[in-house]
Amino acid sequence: MGRALLVFRLASRDLRRRPVEAALLLVVILAATATLTIGLVLRQAAADPYQDTREATAGPDVVASISPPLSGGQPADRGELRAMADESGVLAHSGPYPVVGAKLAANGHTVDVQAEGRDTATVRVDQPKIVDGSWVRDGGVVVEAALADALGVSAGDQVSLAGHSFRVVGVAVTAASVPYPEASVYIPPDLPHGSKLPPPPEDLGLVWLTGPDVRSVAGQSDSLSYVINLKLADPSAASSFVAGYAPANPPPGTQRSELPVGTIATWQQIRDDASLLVRNEQRALVTAGWLLGLLAVASIAVLVGGRLADQTRRVGLLKAVGGTPGLVAAVLLAEYVVVAIVAAGVGLVVGWLAAPLLTDPSAGLIGSTGTPPLSLATVGIVTAVAVGVAVLATFVPAVRAARTSTVLALADAARLPRRTAWLIAISARLPAPLLLALRVAGRRPRRMILSIASVAVAVSGIVAALAANAELGASNFGSSPQLDNMRTQRLGHVLVVICVMLIVLAAVNAIVSTWASVLDARYASALARALGLTPQQVSTGLAMAQVLPALVGAILGIPAGIALIAAVDPDSTTYPPLWQLLAVVPVTVLAVAALTTIPARIGARRSVAEILQSEHA
Amino acid sequence: MSDVVDAVVVRASGLRKEYGKGEGTVRAVDGVDLEVAAGETVAVMGPSGCGKSTLLHLLGGLDRPSDGEVWLAGRRIDRIGEKALARMRRSAVGFVFQAFHLMDELTAVENVELSALLAGSSPRAARRRAIDLLDRVGLGDRAEFLPSALSGGQRQRVAIARALSNEPAVVLADEPTGNLDSAATLEVLRLFESLHEAGQTLLIVTHDSRIAATADRLISMRDGAFVDETRLTGGTSGSLGALAGLEG
Numbered sequence: 119m120g121r122a123l124l125v126f127r128l129a130s131r132d133l134r135r136r137p138v139e140a141a142l143l144l145v146v147i148l149a150a151t152a153t154l155t156i157g158l159v160l161r162q163a164a165a166d167p168y169q170d171t172r173e174a175t176a177g178p179d180v181v182a183s184i185s186p187p188l189s190g191g192q193p194a195d196r197g198e199l200r201a202m203a204d205e206s207g208v209l210a211h212s213g214p215y216p217v218v219g220a221k222l223a224a225n226g227h228t229v230d231v232q233a234e235g236r237d238t239a240t241v242r243v244d245q246p247k248i249v250d251g252s253w254v255r256d257g258g259v260v261v262e263a264a265l266a267d268a269l270g271v272s273a274g275d276q277v278s279l280a281g282h283s284f285r286v287v288g289v290a291v292t293a294a295s296v297p298y299p300e301a302s303v304y305i306p307p308d309l310p311h312g313s314k315l316p317p318p319p320e321d322l323g324l325v326w327l328t329g330p331d332v333r334s335v336a337g338q339s340d341s342l343s344y345v346i347n348l349k350l351a352d353p354s355a356a357s358s359f360v361a362g363y364a365p366a367n368p369p370p371g372t373q374r375s376e377l378p379v380g381t382i383a384t385w386q387q388i389r390d391d392a393s394l395l396v397r398n399e400q401r402a403l404v405t406a407g408w409l410l411g412l413l414a415v416a417s418i419a420v421l422v423g424g425r426l427a428d429q430t431r432r433v434g435l436l437k438a439v440g441g442t443p444g445l446v447a448a449v450l451l452a453e454y455v456v457v458a459i460v461a462a463g464v465g466l467v468v469g470w471l472a473a474p475l476l477t478d479p480s481a482g483l484i485g486s487t488g489t490p491p492l493s494l495a496t497v498g499i500v501t502a503v504a505v506g507v508a509v510l511a512t513f514v515p516a517v518r519a520a521r522t523s524t525v526l527a528l529a530d531a532a533r534l535p536r537r538t539a540w541l542i543a544i545s546a547r548l549p550a551p552l553l554l555a556l557r558v559a560g561r562r563p564r565r566m567i568l569s570i571a572s573v574a575v576a577v578s579g580i581v582a583a584l585a586a587n588a589e590l591g592a593s594n595f596g597s598s599p600q601l602d603n604m605r606t607q608r609l610g611h612v613l614v615v616i617c618v619m620l621i622v623l624a625a626v627n628a629i630v631s632t633w634a635s636v637l638d639a640r641y642a643s644a645l646a647r648a649l650g651l652t653p654q655q656v657s658t659g660l661a662m663a664q665v666l667p668a669l670v671g672a673i674l675g676i677p678a679g680i681a682l683i684a685a686v687d688p689d690s691t692t693y694p695p696l697w698q699l700l701a702v703v704p705v706t707v708l709a710v711a712a713l714t715t716i717p718a719r720i721g722a723r724r725s726v727a728e729i730l731q732s733e734h735a
Numbered sequence: 736m737s738d739v740v741d742a743v744v745v746r747a748s749g750l751r752k753e754y755g756k757g758e759g760t761v762r763a764v765d766g767v768d769l770e771v772a773a774g775e776t777v778a779v780m781g782p783s784g785c786g787k788s789t790l791l792h793l794l795g796g797l798d799r800p801s802d803g804e805v806w807l808a809g810r811r812i813d814r815i816g817e818k819a820l821a822r823m824r825r826s827a828v829g830f831v832f833q834a835f836h837l838m839d840e841l842t843a844v845e846n847v848e849l850s851a852l853l854a855g856s857s858p859r860a861a862r863r864r865a866i867d868l869l870d871r872v873g874l875g876d877r878a879e880f881l882p883s884a885l886s887g888g889q890r891q892r893v894a895i896a897r898a899l900s901n902e903p904a905v906v907l908a909d910e911p912t913g914n915l916d917s918a919a920t921l922e923v924l925r926l927f928e929s930l931h932e933a934g935q936t937l938l939i940v941t942h943d944s945r946i947a948a949t950a951d952r953l954i955s956m957r958d959g960a961f962v963d964e965t966r967l968t969g970g971t972s973g974s975l976g977a978l979a980g981l982e983g
Contacts, residue, residue: 120851120852120853120854120855120856120857120858120861121852121853121855123852123858124849124852124853127841127845128838128840128841131838131840131841132840134840135839135840431836432838434836435836435837435838437797437821437824438797438824438830438832438836439824439825439830439849439850439853439897440821440822440824440825440826440850440853440854440901441821441825441853442817442818442821442822443817443818443821444818445821445853523798524792524797524798525792525797525798528797528832528836
C-alpha cells in the first residue's frame with residue numbers, strides 16, 4: 119500500500135512539475151487512440167444503418183430483375199421472376215415491377231436514374247419508407263433520399279424525367295438498392311450492338327413512379343425491365359438461393375450480345391455495397407490509427423529519453439534510499455501508463471463522438487452511425503494500444519535508468535555518448551555546422567533511428583493518402599460530374615484529417631527530438647563555442663542533426679508508403695504522380711529544418727560558462 | 736566462514752575499488768580494512784580525491800568493490816544482488832549527502848517518509864514517523880514546505896530526518912556540511928551530537944576538521960588508503976560548539 123502510494127505520488131508530482139511535456143504526451147497518444155476509435159467504431163457502424171433501413175422498409179432478402187432479350191423486339195419474360203417467387207423457401211414477394219432507365223433533370227443537374235413503377239398501395243416486401251411527403255401517385259415521383267439530397271430536391275419540387283415533367287411527391291429510403299450514387303443496377307445499359315460493357319456507373323439514382331407513369335416514360339412496353347423483391351424463410355440462406363441463377367454482374371468489356379438479361383442480388387451484397395463508403399473510411403482510419411500509434415511510440419520514446427536525461431539524479435536518489443531497480447522502473451512506467459490510460463479514455467470519447475461526423479450515412483439510409491455504443495472489444499483494443507505504446511516507448515529508458523549506477527546518477531552525470539569512430543573521421547573534413555550535426559546525431563544512434571522512423575512513418579502515410587487522393591481523382595463519376603460526390607468529399611475529408619494528424623505528430627517528434635539533442639549536446643555545444651564556433655554555427659549544426667535523419671526518413675517513407683498502399687488495398691493500381699512523390703522529400707526536409715530552428719537557436723544561446731561550470735560529465 | 740558478524744555494524748576487509756584498465760588504472764580505494772562498532776561515531780578525513788566518498792559508497796552498497804569484503808549490519812553485501820542490496824540500503828543504512836538530494840517535487844514530510852514507504856510501512860505509520868523525525872530535527876513547522884522554500888541548513892536537516900526514517904544500523908554522511916554556512920553547520924553538528932548521544936552509529940566523511948573533532952575516532956585517508964587513525968578522547972561529550980570553534 120505504502121509503495122503503491124509512493125509510486126502514484128512520484129508519478130503524479132512529476133507530471134504536475136512538467137505540465138507541457140505531460141500535455142504533449144497526452145496529445146500524441148490521444149491522436150492515435152481517437153483515430154483508432156473512429157476506425158473501430160466505423161466497423162460497427164458500417165452495418166447498422168442498413169440494418170435499420172432493412173427493418174423499417176421490410177427489406178427483401180433477394181432482389182432479381184429481368185430485361186428484354188438482347189435481340190430486341192421482345193418484351194422481358196416476367197415468368198422467370200414469377201417462377202422465383204414460387205420457389206420453396208420464399209415467404210413473400212412484391213413485384214415484378216416495371217423499370218426503365220431515364221435521365222432525371224433537376225436544379226440544373228442531370229442524372230441517370232432507374233424509374234421503378236410501383237403500386238400506390240402498401241406492400242409486404244420492400245415498402246420504401248417515406249422521409250418527406252407521401253408515396254407515389256399518378257404524375258408524382260418519389261425520389262430516393264440520397265439522390266434527393268444530392269440534387270437538392272424535396273416534396274413539391276418539379277423535375278423532368280426523360281422529358282416528362284413530374285412533381286416530387288415524396289422522398290424515401292429503401293433497403294432493396296444501394297443509395298445514390300451507386301444504386302443497384304437492375305437493367306443493362308442501353309448500348310448499340312457490337313459495343314462493349316463500360317465500367318458500372320458510379321452515379322446512378324433510383325426513383326419510384328406509378329406503373330402507368332413508368333410505361334409512359336418508357337414509350338414502348340417492350341423496353342421495360344422488371345424487378346421482383348423476395349422475402350425468404352431463412353434470410354441467411356439468400357446466397358445459396360441465388361447460387362443457381364445467372365451471374366449478376368458481368369465484367370466490363372463483355373460484348374452486348376453476351377450480356378445476361380437478368381440481375382440478382384442478396385441483401386448481404388446490397389448491404390456490403392451500401393457500406394462501401396463507410397468501409398473505405400474505416401480502412402483508411404484504422405490504418406492511420408496504427409500509423410499514428412507508431413508515431414506515438416517514437417514521440418514518447420524521444421520524450422521519455424529526454425526526460426530521463428533530466429531525471430538522472432532523481433533515479434539515483436530513489437535507489438540510494440532503497441528503491442529497487444523494479445521500483446525505479448515502476449515509477450517511470452507508471453507516469454506514462456497513467457497518461458496513456460487518460461489519453462485512451464479521452465480518445466475513446468472523442469473518437470466515438472467524431473465518428474458520426476465522418477460516417478453520416480446520408481439520407482440514403484436511416485439511423486445514425488454515431489449511436490452504436492462503444493463495444494467492450496473497442497475499449498479493450500484502444501486501451502491496450504495506448505498502454506502498449508507507453509510501455510513500449512518507456513521500457514528501454516526505464517530499464518536503463520533502473521540499471522544506472524547509483525553513484526553516477528547521484529552525481530547527475532550525463533549518459534556517456536556513443537563514440538562512432540568512422541563518423542568522427544568522416545566529419546573531420548566537413549564544415550563546422552555539418553561536423554557538429556554528424557557528431558551530435560552519432561552520439562545517440564537510437565534517437566537517430568527513432569527520428570528516421572518517425573519521419574518515414576509520417577511520409578509513408580502521406581504517400582498513401584496522396585495515392586488514395588489520386589485514385590479518387592481518377593474515378594468515373596458518370597453522367598453528372600458536376601454533382602457533389604459524397605464518396606470523394608467524405609474520403610477527401612478523412613484523408614485531410616489523417617494527413618494533418620500525421621504531420622502534427624511528426625512535427626511534435628521533430629521538436630521534441632531537437633530539444634532532447636540540445637540538452638544532451640549542451641556540453642559539446644558549449645565546448646564548441648568555447649573553441650570558437652558562433653551561436654549561429656552551433657544552432658545550424660543542431661538543426662542539421664535533425665535534418666539528416668529527416669532526409670533519410672523521407673526517402674525511406676516513399677517505398678514504405680507504396681508498400682502500405684499495396685498492403686491496405688491490394689487491388690489498387692493508382693499511385694501518386696511522380697512530381698508529388700519527388701516533392702515529398704524536399705518539403706519534408708524544409709519543414710523539419712524550419713521546425714527545429716527555434717529549439718536549436720535557444721539551445722545555442724545558453725551561457726557557455728554556466729554550462730561548462732555545471733557539467734560533471 | 737559465517738556470513739553473520741555481531742556487534743560490529745560496518746566492517747570492510749581488503750576493500751579495493753579500481754577504475755579503468757591496464758596502465759590507466761586508478762585505485763580509488765586501495766586495501767582498506769575498517770570496523771565500526773554499534774553506537775560509534777567515526778570520521779574519515781582526507782584531501783579531495785583521496786577516495787573518501789568512494790569508500791562511503793562501497794560501505795553503503797551504492798557501489799560495488801573491485802575486491803574485498805563489505806559487511807553491513809551483520810550481512811555481507813559485496814556479492815548480493817541489486818535487489819537485495821536495495822533492501823539493505825532501505826533497512827540498514829541512512830545516507831546524508833553534501834548536496835542534500837531531496838526530491839524537489841515532494842514536501843519536507845513527504846521526503847522524510849520516502850524510505851519508510853519504500854520499506855513497506857503503511858502510509859499512516861510512515862507519516863507519523865516522519866512528523867516525529869521532523870520535530871526531532873526542529874522542522875515540525877516546516878513539514879509541508881517544498882525543499883525550494885527551505886534554507887540549506889533546513890534542507891540538510893530534512894535529509895538527516897530522512898536518513899533516520901527506518902532506524903538504520905548506520906548513518907553514512909558524505910560531507911554533510913560541505914554546502915552550509917557556519918550557522919547551518921552548527922545546527923547540523925548539534926543534530927549529529929544528539930544522534931550520537933542516542934546511540935546512533937555514524938560514519939562521517941569530511942574534510943572539515945570541526946566535524947571530525949566531534950567523532951569518537953578519526954581516520955585519515957590518502958590515495959585510497961588509511962594512513963592514520965586517532966581515538967578522540969573528547970568526542971562529542973564536551974561542549975560541541977566550543978570544540979568546533981563555531982560559537983563565541
